[in-house]
Amino acid sequence: MSGQPGAPPGSLPGPPQGSPHSGPSATVGPRTTQLRLLPRGPKPAWSVVASFVLLGLVALAAIFGSVVFADATKQSILDSLLPPFTAGHLLGTDELGRDVFALLVAGTASAVVGPLVIALGSMTIGIVLGTLAGYHRGWLDMIISRFSDVLLALPVMLLAIVVAGIFDAGYWMTVALLVLLFSPSDIRIVRAGVLEQAPRPYVEAAQMLSLSRWRIMFVHVVPNVWPLIVTNVLLNTSFALVTLSSLSFLGLGVAPGTADWGRQIADGRGLMADNPAALIAPAVLIVLVSMAINVVGDWFGERLERKGIR
Amino acid sequence: MLTTTPTPARQASRALARMIAVRVVGVVFILLVISLLTFGLMYLAPGDLVKNLLGNRPTSPEAVAAIREQYRLDDPFFVQYFTWLGNALQGDFGTSVRMQQPVTTVIGARVGLTVALCLLSFLIAAIVAIPLGIASAARAGSTIDRVSSSVTLIGLSAPTFALALLLLYLFAFFLPIFPIYGGGSGPLDTLYHLVLPAIILAAGLGAILMRMTRAAMIRELGSDAVSFARARGIAERDVRWIALRAAAIPIVTGAGLVLTFLVGGTIIVETIFALPGLGSLLQDSVLFKDIPVVQALTLVVAAVIAVIAIVVDLSYLALDPRVRTREFAR
Numbered sequence: 111m112s113g114q115p116g117a118p119p120g121s122l123p124g125p126p127q128g129s130p131h132s133g134p135s136a137t138v139g140p141r142t143t144q145l146r147l148l149p150r151g152p153k154p155a156w157s158v159v160a161s162f163v164l165l166g167l168v169a170l171a172a173i174f175g176s177v178v179f180a181d182a183t184k185q186s187i188l189d190s191l192l193p194p195f196t197a198g199h200l201l202g203t204d205e206l207g208r209d210v211f212a213l214l215v216a217g218t219a220s221a222v223v224g225p226l227v228i229a230l231g232s233m234t235i236g237i238v239l240g241t242l243a244g245y246h247r248g249w250l251d252m253i254i255s256r257f258s259d260v261l262l263a264l265p266v267m268l269l270a271i272v273v274a275g276i277f278d279a280g281y282w283m284t285v286a287l288l289v290l291l292f293s294p295s296d297i298r299i300v301r302a303g304v305l306e307q308a309p310r311p312y313v314e315a316a317q318m319l320s321l322s323r324w325r326i327m328f329v330h331v332v333p334n335v336w337p338l339i340v341t342n343v344l345l346n347t348s349f350a351l352v353t354l355s356s357l358s359f360l361g362l363g364v365a366p367g368t369a370d371w372g373r374q375i376a377d378g379r380g381l382m383a384d385n386p387a388a389l390i391a392p393a394v395l396i397v398l399v400s401m402a403i404n405v406v407g408d409w410f411g412e413r414l415e416r417k418g419i420r
Numbered sequence: 421m422l423t424t425t426p427t428p429a430r431q432a433s434r435a436l437a438r439m440i441a442v443r444v445v446g447v448v449f450i451l452l453v454i455s456l457l458t459f460g461l462m463y464l465a466p467g468d469l470v471k472n473l474l475g476n477r478p479t480s481p482e483a484v485a486a487i488r489e490q491y492r493l494d495d496p497f498f499v500q501y502f503t504w505l506g507n508a509l510q511g512d513f514g515t516s517v518r519m520q521q522p523v524t525t526v527i528g529a530r531v532g533l534t535v536a537l538c539l540l541s542f543l544i545a546a547i548v549a550i551p552l553g554i555a556s557a558a559r560a561g562s563t564i565d566r567v568s569s570s571v572t573l574i575g576l577s578a579p580t581f582a583l584a585l586l587l588l589y590l591f592a593f594f595l596p597i598f599p600i601y602g603g604g605s606g607p608l609d610t611l612y613h614l615v616l617p618a619i620i621l622a623a624g625l626g627a628i629l630m631r632m633t634r635a636a637m638i639r640e641l642g643s644d645a646v647s648f649a650r651a652r653g654i655a656e657r658d659v660r661w662i663a664l665r666a667a668a669i670p671i672v673t674g675a676g677l678v679l680t681f682l683v684g685g686t687i688i689v690e691t692i693f694a695l696p697g698l699g700s701l702l703q704d705s706v707l708f709k710d711i712p713v714v715q716a717l718t719l720v721v722a723a724v725i726a727v728i729a730i731v732v733d734l735s736y737l738a739l740d741p742r743v744r745t746r747e748f749a750r
Contacts, residue, residue, distance in 0.1 A: 259450060260450055260453045260454065263450045263451075263454060263722055263725065263726065264454065264718070264721065264722050264725070265680040265681075265683040265684050265721070265725075266680075266684070267683065267684025267687065268683050268684065268687070268702075268718065268721055271687060271702065271703065271706055272461070272702075272706055272714055272718060275706030275707060275709075276461060276464075276465050276706060276709060276711070276714065277464070277465070277466060278466065348577055351579075352577070352578075352579040352580075353684075355579055355581075355582075356579055356580065356581050356684070356688055359579075359581045359688075360687075360688070360691065360703060361707070362706075372581075375581065375582065375585060378585075379585065379692075382589055382593045383593075386589060389585055389589065390586065390589065392582075393582040393585050393586050394582075394586070396578075396579060396582045397574070397577065397578040397579070397582050397583065397586075400577035400578060400579065401573055401574065401577040401578070403577070404573060404576060404577045405573070
């Protein structure tokens with residue numbers, strides 16, 4: 111693991127795990143413990159730092175937003191359509207007199223929690239089925255692969271609009287639907303990673319020790335596909351944010367009157383002349399958050415690649 | 421080797437036919453599963469089946485009987501399914517609940533605009549993104565590379581609807597260069613109405629294409645073949661052509677993949693710009709629960725995507741002699 115060309119020479123106070131062997135394939139199962147949450151490397155670019163700051167603020171808003179602005183969805187017709195920078199209303203109000211900034215903060219949870227659940231949930235399915243398909247092969251692989259082929263034959267957006275629309279799905283139903291629709295690509299990715307790991311000597315060694323199939327798959331093989339998994343969860347989070355907010359923009363998945371970014375943008379469409387902030391603020395925010403997740407995802411992927419654990 | 425069995429050309433065409441046949445069988449299987457699910461939509465949808473299919477029509481016993489007859493509702497499920505599928509294959513998807521017209525007529529009236537929108541955005545994306553990807557790969561790390569990769573980041577991450585509304589505000593409301601909504605009248609006016617929506621779609625498409633082109637070109641420019649070509653003193657322009665030829669497969673694959681993005685994108689963009697195309701038709705039909713139209717559109721999209729996937733696969737044969745030999749040697 112040492113001697114990576116890109117690793118800075120000064121930042122090595124000794125190998126973290128002190129394992130003397132060279133290369134991951136020399137012993138049974140290089141474990142997850144070799145993987146730090148934030149691997150060392152050169153200083154991140156300003157865009158990465160900015161993305162982390164933004165995502166930190168978003169996380170705070172998602173946790174405390176609905177508590178701080180508990181009455182964000184309260185309507186007061188007397189205060190409707192105030193322009194930005196009015197006293198007490200930083201971004202003005204919409205046509206129902208709701209404060210745009212308060213709505214934005216209160217809607218963070220709805221915009222962010224769903225996508226996280228979608229990315230993690232679909233990856234859980236992806237890890238279980240992808241590993242089974244890639245390691246077990248045979249009929250199981252055949253069934254799992256055909257399942258993902260069928261779902262991948264149609265665009266996620268189309269399926270989501272049709273199913274969520276016809277069945278009047280609520281927020282969590284829509285999230286569950288997207289977990290299912292996101293899983294085929296995760297299954298494929300994990301399967302490909304496992305297929306690549308399966309013939310390696312450490313797997314053979316584990317088989318020789320007659321470890322159980324489940325233990326080999328999920329304790330020894332999966333940790334070696336981990337970088338692939340982490341990067342994909344991040345990329346999927348951004349994709350899920352886009353999909354879920356597009357659905358709520360179209361009026362699917364989120365009830366009218368709820369604080370939600372997609373909903374807010376839909377409501378702000380008619381206010382271009384009166385209070386453009388009601389449209390621009392949530393639209394810009396959603397673009398920035400999605401970009402930030404992608405930046406962090408790319409940075410993560412590059413670092414893991416540089417560490418040589420692929 | 422020396423036996424005088426079929427000529428190489430004949431052998432090749434037979435191998436080609438076999439390859440196409442295998443792909444087509446796979447695709448037909450997937451389409452059958454999708455059609456079964458699509459048909460099931462009718463049953464799974466909340467509410468009474470006959471009422472859903474009647475929509476706003478009066479529920480007179482004759483109308484109910486007509487519906488029961490048309491969908492063979494008194495027969496077993498699979499008889500109904502095969503009747504429906506048989507009709508669908510002949511282009512009869514039933515009657516739109518919302519518009520009281522044959523589904524085929526409704527779709528036919530709107531397909532042109534969506535095809536024009538998709539082609540226009542695809543053209544814009546390809547013309548901008550592929551040369552940009554090549555230039556970025558040739559000068560990786562330079563200013564042009566860094567600027568274009570930041571721009572593609574926006575295109576990749578920004579949701580189409582947010583981007584559409586921001587650009588709509590900027591270029592139709594704040595600076596009134598483009599029309600705010602509608603499909604226009606007459607071919608030129610329609611084209612003018614399609615420019616802004618097409619640019620918005622092209623942003624997402626182009627970002628994906630540009631990334632794929634850049635990655636493929638960087639890989640090919642680092643290959644032994646390119647080093648050898650340079651060593652022989654071939655001009656850098658020609659070297660780039662050699663690399664581009666080798667990078668063509670991933671680029672074409674990318675171009676095929678972006679189609680799925682285009683489907684979601686047109687639904688959003690047509691809804692926002694009130695364009696009378698298939699995307700807005702789907703959105704309206706879903707909200708109205710006009711199930712025959714939704715079924716037809718889902719199947720058509722699945723079929724189009726499947727056909728394009730096969731075309732992409734076949735294009736590998738034309739693009740890369742290595743694939744050709746491998747496929748035909750089997």
